[in-house]
Amino acid sequence: MELNGYHCDGEGCGEAEDEDTTGPMQIRSVAEAPCSFAAAASMEKAAAGGPAHRERRISNSTSARQRTDSLRKNRPPFPWFGMDIGGTLVKLVYFEPKDITTEEEQEEVESLKSIRRYLTSHTAYGKTGIRDVHLELPDLTLWGRRGCMHFIRFPTQELPAFLQMGREKHFSSLHTTLCATGGGAYKFEADFRTMANLQLLKLDELDCLIKGVLYIDSVVSVGPPECYYYENPTDPERCQQKAYNLENPYPLLLVNIGSGVSILAVYSKDNYKRVTGTSLGGGTFLGMCCLLTGCSTFEEALEMASKGESTRVDKLVRDIYGGDYERFGLPGWAVASSFGNMMCKEKRDSVSKEDLARATLVTITNNIGSITRMCALNENIERVVFVGNFLRVNTLSMKLLAYALDYWSKGQLKALFLRHEGYFGAVGALLELSNSS
């Protein structure tokens, strides 16, 4: 039974062979039991998803003891980090083991303890580092260890400070590999080496992204659903979040909105292609808002946008035609020209910063929606998952995307969202740790 590309390891559960009766929730609970994720993952690699794979799994399950031994042997040493260094933000995923025995704790070197203490006892690091406490996955089992997954972010421009800290905390003495993805893994590789004496394992960001999405969706079972959509997106009164079961996700259009946007068509866990991308992304929204309103953070920009009115800035169809443009089926409320009213001096003088922020948000979001819709049509895919930090605390954009996709596709396309928006690349990087030795 394959769940989002991640196999529940059936051994010790005795249920895996009975595929008909194995429901997703069962699988999830099984996955949380101390079982061999790493073994399953590495085994899959060998089998490459072929038909031989189940037999292999069964033959592998001869002895629980054997498995535990091999787990211990293959398990990477702590600390377990995954890092995604993007154009704007660094996303850091940290797995905090909660099942440390007294014996183990005594063996632990001081620097390891200090790192764990530093990360878990704070929710903010310096002026700009933040731990997204609401996202943490408290009761997770990874490679036979039970623990908590933490999600931390800080601006990419603070990376030197981070490296400085790593140096001070003697991170390099732990002889660990740091799995990193995103462009920064390449750009800052030398800095990691010279400033913190750290060797990076560089990973492809799209590989990591997809691994991360599939993994997180497969392990989250309690608490708020990982995947959700907006019901009644065209009716603001009745529009509300609903859980979505991403059990059979393929084919899937995955839209990652970071500083820029990448659009991937995913056909199976290791068969995907980058369809296209656009440079009008989160970076554009923030960059323009900074220039237009003088704000300096994403939160500030969003706050302003929430108070503004884009219709004062944009020229609508009805501004031109007095109503709908019926000849071509365009409703009067549709935006005919983003920022179109700003061609006129009087109107430029009458809009507020909030209006401009809102218009910027609407413009960028609608454009992503529009390109996504065209890709979905070209690729013949109906399910679209939006991820990336642009959507963080950005309900406005999510609802707009849900609306736009539903309206312009006449209900054919569904916009899905994931709670861990921007962290999937980092999670995917962390998962590669087991292959690092």
Added chain:
Amino acid sequence: MATPGGTDRASHSLDKSITLPPDEIFRNLENAKRFAIDIGGSLTKLAYYSTVQHKVAKVRSFDHTAKGDGEPLYEISVQEEITARLHFIKFENTYIETCLDFIKDHLVNTETKVIKATGGGAHKFKDLIEKKLKLKVDKEDEMTCLIKGCNFVLRNIPHEAFVYAKHADSEFRFQNTHPDIFPYLLVNIGSGVSIVKVESEDKYERIGGSSIGGGTFWGLGALLTKTKRFDELLQLASKGQHTNVDMLVKDIYGGAYGSLGLTGDLIASSFGKSATADKEFSKEDMAKSLLHMISNDIGQLACLYARLHNLTRVYFGGFFIRGHPVTMHTITYSINFFTKGEVQALFLRHEGYLGAIGAFLKGAEEDNPNQYSWGENYAGSSGLMSVSPDLNPMQRARSGTFDMLEMDRLERQLVNLPLLQDPSSYIPDTVDLTEDALAREYWLYCFEEALDGVVKRAVASQRDQPEAAERAEKFRQKYRHKLQTLRHQPFAYGSLTVRSLLDTREHCLNEFNFPDPYSKIKQRENDMALKYYQKVVKSLEELSWDQRQFALVRGLLAGNVFDWGAKACCIVMVVNVYHCFFIERPWLVDAYNQWIERLKGPPHKCALFFVDNSGMDIILGVFPFVRELLIRGTEVVLASNSGPALNDVTNSELQIVTERIAAMDPVIQAAVKEDRLTLVQSGSSSPCLDLRSLPSSCKFVTNTVFFLLHLFVLTSSRLDKVLATVVRERSTDLVVIEGMGRAIHTNYYAMLSCESLKLAVIKNSWLAERLGGKIFSVVFKYEVPSKTQGQY
């Protein structure tokens, strides 16, 4: 959305002190009707229909019985003829009131009751128009007008569409008109973007669009740079560096993202740097970044729509594009990037006029303008980018920002020559002077040098009219100005070719009522040559078969060399036809042996012969050759011009000449009687069959008397319908093309689906050298298509 929105300029504060040179701009208003107006955000386009009186030279046969020895063959008269013309004028909205006043003062036709209007500004100026012109404003849908206009220019104007390549030798690469213009995608970038799929004249659909368009560039640009005008924003953008504002792939990766093939210079996040840095950005850099962002976005969407609908022809228009090299470049770049070169961004020379043309067509439906063929009049049209201040400050100063397009209705409906192997890939002209700077220099110089001679000849042709000299002088100024324009903007009227230079001159001659400057010369030449006809035929009959075939070919070549004004060469031809120096073989291109081998085989079923010069060429060169073909059992179709062009024989002249020869020669007489020898019109008023326009020329004479001849063009959709029918019905299996102009300058590479003979003597040392020969080199090209079944 196509409507450019509000402008910053107070377009109501009209500057009445502006003095227009209106008689040059709003021409033929006294005969004008069917007005249409397209008012955009900053430009107004006015359209109307007029009738133009033209002088036309006619020839009429004298009564045969009255024929005396010293009398001319036929009578020449100049008559008035009325033709239809479309006028389109583009000017800034600032001038609208002044222009309306002018039109009101000069409008004579009182039947006109309504004016068709379209464009975003139409409602704004509705009252003004109704008050000034006393015409009822009748609004038409903007998109419908746009598409109607687009279909019209694509169908009627060769080289309407072009590809823009900023760094190439010629920035504008014009597209050969495809016989079938549908289907295509029209991406109209006004304040927003509309993407329309056009499948036929009446079937089109707005398949999508985007709100990020010209208005976004303008509006956001104004906010970011405090620069109010669209043109100024583009100016800023052209000076900026987007890399200071945009986050590139290399800013994130340190280099390229190799596994995805994304290069380091690619923009990862537009304005991405302005989010992280706490610094000032220059206006230029922000404008550039904005331009890239918007162009890339539009390009990407256009590609996605093109792919979804499986379309490869994508035309871009709207005020964002209109004559702006900056935006044409960024859009082209974007399309190339997103389609990896599979789709080319196409632009239109008359893009700015589409709405006005469409609105006009809507209003003129009862005149059925779409059933006619129309041709761009080079004399009355401004040409591409003539008002661009960057390119032509001189012209801008001269006529403000007025730009004009005039189109003439063509007499006959034109169609394909059914014998072209691949009509869609056929390019008539051998050398594109837009791309070949050296050749351009040379030919522009030649035409300028020849101008004096042309003026003299024009005056001489109308000695009875005292004001002819004055008109000829106006012609000289006009044509010289055109040549100057073409020197600076070789792309002004599509691909510049020797043919288009000749056509432009012919349009200018017509403009000043010199319909047929060569009529008297042709008359004299025909008379003289006829006297030698029987002698030539007799001397040919005395030769052996082999000798005769060679003599016939030499006769064609000789007629081709001395194609005008040399009594001496008639004598050469008769007396000494075997000893012409240029006829020594082997020739530069020499397929004579293959031709002779072919003649030893079965006769051709039917030969189509595009005839050329009056005088000894037609009478002593072509007719003996034709006679031989007839005797062999081959039917012959002689295609000649419908109207005059320099010394080319026209259809009416050829009819008289044929009559005369038939009277002397029983072979010709029998063939005419039995319909084995047929005369048809080429459909052109010039030997340049590519042009569906008024008579144009294909020859010119310089002081040194060399001749550039007969640009006979067999282009797609440019041949007379009757001719095409005759060709098909008679199973034509041989086409003969003769003359430097038609066989070298044009059609040299034309692939026909039947046998073809192209022969010419190169009488221009510059051209001869280019082809690897010397002056008076002979080209004798006999071609058999690889697949012989491609015949009718």
